Amino acid sequence: MTSNLRAETIYFDSYDGQSVEAYLASTESDDKVGGVVVIHHFPGYDEATKEIVRKFAANGYNAICVNLYSRESPRESSDDAAAAARARGGVPDAQLVGDVGAAAAYLRSLSGSNQKVGVIGYCSGGRQSVLAACSLELDAAVDCYGAFVVMDPPESSGMKATSIVPLLGNLSCPLLGLFGLEDQYPSPEQTETLRGLLAEHAKEFTFHEYEGAGHAFFAVDRPSYRPEVATEAWGEIWKFYGQYLSGKK
Amino acid sequence: MCTYETERIAVTGSAKGAEGWFRATDATVYYDHPVHFGAGHALMVDVINPSLGASSRVGLELDAGSARELAMAILRSLDGVPAGLLEK
Numbered sequence: 001m002t003s004n005l006r007a008e009t010i011y012f013d014s015y016d017g018q019s020v021e022a023y024l025a026s027t028e029s030d031d032k033v034g035g036v037v038v039i040h041h042f043p044g045y046d047e048a049t050k051e052i053v054r055k056f057a058a059n060g061y062n063a064i065c066v067n068l069y070s071r072e073s074p075r076e077s078s079d080d081a082a083a084a085a086r087a088r089g090g091v092p093d094a095q096l097v098g099d100v101g102a103a104a105a106y107l108r109s110l111s112g113s114n115q116k117v118g119v120i121g122y123c124s125g126g127r128q129s130v131l132a133a134c135s136l137e138l139d140a141a142v143d144c145y146g147a148f149v150v151m152d153p154p155e156s157s158g159m160k161a162t163s164i165v166p167l168l169g170n171l172s173c174p175l176l177g178l179f180g181l182e183d184q185y186p187s188p189e190q191t192e193t194l195r196g197l198l199a200e201h202a203k204e205f206t207f208h209e210y211e212g213a214g215h216a217f218f219a220v221d222r223p224s225y226r227p228e229v230a231t232e233a234w235g236e237i238w239k240f241y242g243q244y245l246s247g248k249k
Numbered sequence: 250m251c252t253y254e255t256e257r258i259a260v261t262g263s264a265k266g267a268e269g270w271f272r273a274t275d276a277t278v279y280y281d282h283p284v285h286f287g288a289g290h291a292l293m294v295d296v297i298n299p300s301l302g303a304s305s306r307v308g309l310e311l312d313a314g315s316a317r318e319l320a321m322a323i324l325r326s327l328d329g330v331p332a333g334l335l336e337k
Binding site for chain 2: 042043069072073076077079080081082083084086087088124147148153154156157158159185216222223224
């Protein structure tokens with residue numbers, strides 16, 4: 001069922017008192033509904049990501065995506081901001097966790113919130129989704145092909161990100177992982193390592209690994225898009241969030 | 250895949266971006282998903298000046314063959330400069 005929705009750019013104060021830009025899509029519903037924090041991919045806060053935010057609202061959730069690059073590159077185009085962020089080595093983990101926490105609080109403050117909030121991230125956002133779920137109290141987390149969850153990026157990359165392995169024991173909610181078998185970042189071997197570590201910690205998780213898909217199979221505006229796989233994986237997301245973000249807290 | 254690998258160098262010169270000429274201070278080079286070029290991966294070059302903001306950027310997205318040709322053309326041009334004309 002498709003819900004009516006309202007989508008808008010907002011600015012709100014994040015954990016450090018700094019105003020950050022975000023895209024909010026709220027669903028029109030008489031019932032209290034769950035919220036979803038969307039973490040954009042490494043190429044930035046772009047049109048395709050905003051479409052994902054609207055898709056959650058159309059499916060009955062309140063959703064928000066913080067422009068993770070808005071502090072350093074306010075009012076810049078998403079591609080310029082992403083190039084600048086890359087040159088800086090990406091977003092510091094503490095800042096990411098702070099922004100996701102503030103976005104989750106914003107969703108809970110909405111009058112139509114049932115106080116349940118999930119997180120989902122794509123590409124680098126997949127890793128950041130796991131990081132957020134290991135650092136904040138959330139109700140459900142989705143990792144879409146996030147690399148460097150179980151290993152550090154190569155030193156030569158200049159990336160600030162590090163492996164999340166030391167934090168996995170703190171995972172606060174069920175985790176859904178969606179991966180392409182043709183991806184190398186993360187590779188199927190790395191996904192297997194993550195599966196083993198989560199099992200060791202007795203965490204609740206479900207992984208789906210898709211044949212015929214590599215990295216970024218959800219990205220509708222890129223050649224990596226795999227419509228059949230993406231449709232199936234969206235079905236898994238609706239099932240997962242339906243289980244963990246619906247009803248009352 | 251997202252490679253995350255990025256070569257970063259300091260450069261001296263100027264570049265012409267969307268808002269006109271600016272003094273270029275840095276360049277990044279990486280092979281990853283392009284924004285505009287319709288391919289899964291491309292060799293990207295960004296000539297930037299971070300102190301002027303993110304839009305002070307000249308971006309290139311080239312297929313691997315084009316990038317190699319460009320790199321070799323640059324080297325051929327420099328190698329062909331008469332002795333004494335190269336300033337640095």
